[in-house]
Amino acid sequence: MSATAERKPAGGRKIAPRVDMPCQPAGERIRNFDEVALGYTQQMATEEAKRCLQCKNPKCVKGCPVEVPIKDFIGQLAKGDLEGAYRTIKSTNSLPSVCGRVCPQENQCEGACVLNAKGQPVAIGRLERYVADTYMALDACNYLSAKLTCPAVDPDLRVACIGSGPASLTVAGYLSSRGIKVTVFEALHEVGGVLVYGIPEFRLPKSAIVEKEVQALRTQEVDFVTNWVGGRTFSVDDLFAEGYRAVFIGVGAGLPRFLGIPGENLTGVFSANEYLTRVNLGRAYAFPDYDTPVYQGRNVTVYGGGNVAMDAARTAQRLGAESVRIVYRRTRDELPARHEELEHAEEEGVILELLANPVTFHGDEMGRLTGVTLQRMRLGEPDASGRRSPVPVEGDTYDLPTDLAIIAVGTRPNPILLEATPQLKLSRRGYIEVDEETGETSIPNVFAGGDIVTGAATVILAMGAGRRAAKEIRRRIQGDG
């Protein structure tokens, strides 16, 4: 890019508009579980990459929790150097095809992009996805060729990860590519954590994307052990007794929160975790070919406004609901979900029931959910966090018929590993306390990261935490050299 453009980003050169992402039409996609966003073509990607101003002090990189050298990879892509772009991303991000799809870019890299001042930031997430997908599709060998530059894995330098979500996969990728033998223990029967049980197929294809990433780790001699529950099948002490030099805990967020209102245990009321786990991990969308069933809702209500609420609502829409409503106590502007998810949900016909808060669920004599009473809300004064808090409008309640209610209001820490490891120091909220620099817990050589430290957050923050811990683990095991 020219020096002039860099100096006068807003005036000197006319910047082309951001290239739209091609999508499956809403009318079609609500009948299937295929991925919604179809990905850029080469022409689109090149065009979009050329919009980047190649700033001298790129702000986008600071907005990225794993500090992907964004400017560099986009520069390489603009010149047609796909392999270089891929290597640049992969140098700090072990799951680029996942992050390109699920990161909240608008709050991170794209939010920091100088072009965002005009609401048209470079589509960094889409370009990251393009590079990862295209490179992977070129040739599986090429994809893994980075391995040729990796040192041989030393079987005596063993590190264990508990949980196989994005935090642990990042630790495994970082350490195995530096010659350390990693074993990942997963409690469920499939590897990937939230990428598998939580995020739906139409947003993150399981076999095309997640399995490929896991497969790449396997070729780096990472071992995966499924059906092993940290805190039940084995303890942290067992791992050290077996010769592991360090342990990384990435067991994720756990127990679903409920609303604490009457009627919540009626049949037909589900946590989003249960609903999504049935459909994603259990492939209940293919019932009865697959054995795990899911509740068929006619009038579905979803409670909460985050990405999980969007995922649940859009899943219900695809499973043939007549109406799907997201009940949220604030307004559209405060919805915490990724912009793209909200837009896609609305295109697919999901209705937003805003400024409403559930009071009671109603059921029939068989204990089945039939309806809900909602309290109308209004926005009051800003609270400590600066957000205007919702307050009830006195006496203004109304009823909605609903036979499937999905609660997506967050999680509490899963107690299994924490109760089995009483030496672990916990925060006031009950999550694992770690050293901010190293990710180390109160137990020496035991590290933790992801939702079990922060509470429910994003894939990329978990990966950032994994990377931080992995760096320290490597330093301890191999020294500073």
Next chain:
Amino acid sequence: MPCKILEKERLIPGQTSKLVIDAPHIAKKAQPGNFVILRVCEKGERIPLTIADADPERGTITIVYLVMGKSTALLETLDAGDSILDLCGPLGKPTHIEKAGTVICVGGGTGIAAMHHIAKGHHKAGNHVVAVIGARSKDLLLFYDELSSFCPEVLVSTDDGSFGHKGLVTDLLRQRLKTDKTVSEVVAVGPVPMMAAVAKTTEPFGVKTTVSLNSIMVDGIGMCGACRVSVGGETRFACVDGPEFDGHKVDFNELRQRLAAFKPQEKASYDHHCKCTCAGEK
């Protein structure tokens, strides 16, 4: 990692079987009251089953199941030498066991097998264990010999009077509680109506009563809340807070309704399975 079935015994042909499974990692940690989650095949559902016995030296666990839907029907097609695709455990909080005197362990149906492991734990802790077990008829009674091998007393009731007392386990339990003031705890494992009846029977006597709940579960590791149950007006998760709870505080009516949540789908899945297997597919 698939786990191999070492022995299979058809306790009630076509209905109830016992499997001894090679699972040293689970056997080493299994305690009375624990359960496992298993999946029979690639498209299968995760189902919870209570551990009926564990042998850490041999590295085996024992499970007993009633064929009542597709997953258990698939399990029933496996024989010794076959493997179970996914086996995960031991899960749940172990039974709280301390030396307390006389403990009555009540079991009904396949619950007798699950109760067996708990009774054994109480016996090992030095308690005087009275087993009270019931079935519709003598042919359907499980684990009589196993329990008799260590319980000083095994009381039996059958609906048709073909063995032991003609009537219900709660008749025997009430009789015992009336005359025996040394009973410190009653444990009940079985169908929901039986556990509810046991809790109702013991209540006037003020005897501590523990029930082991068989809620619907998906992951079994505290993630989904499918197994939630009201205990003393509070919502608890059977998989991580239980599966054992104070029988006097459990809302059995809610539990019964929640267990029926997927009845139509369970039937559809089982019918689909029968249709496929009859048509010669696997």
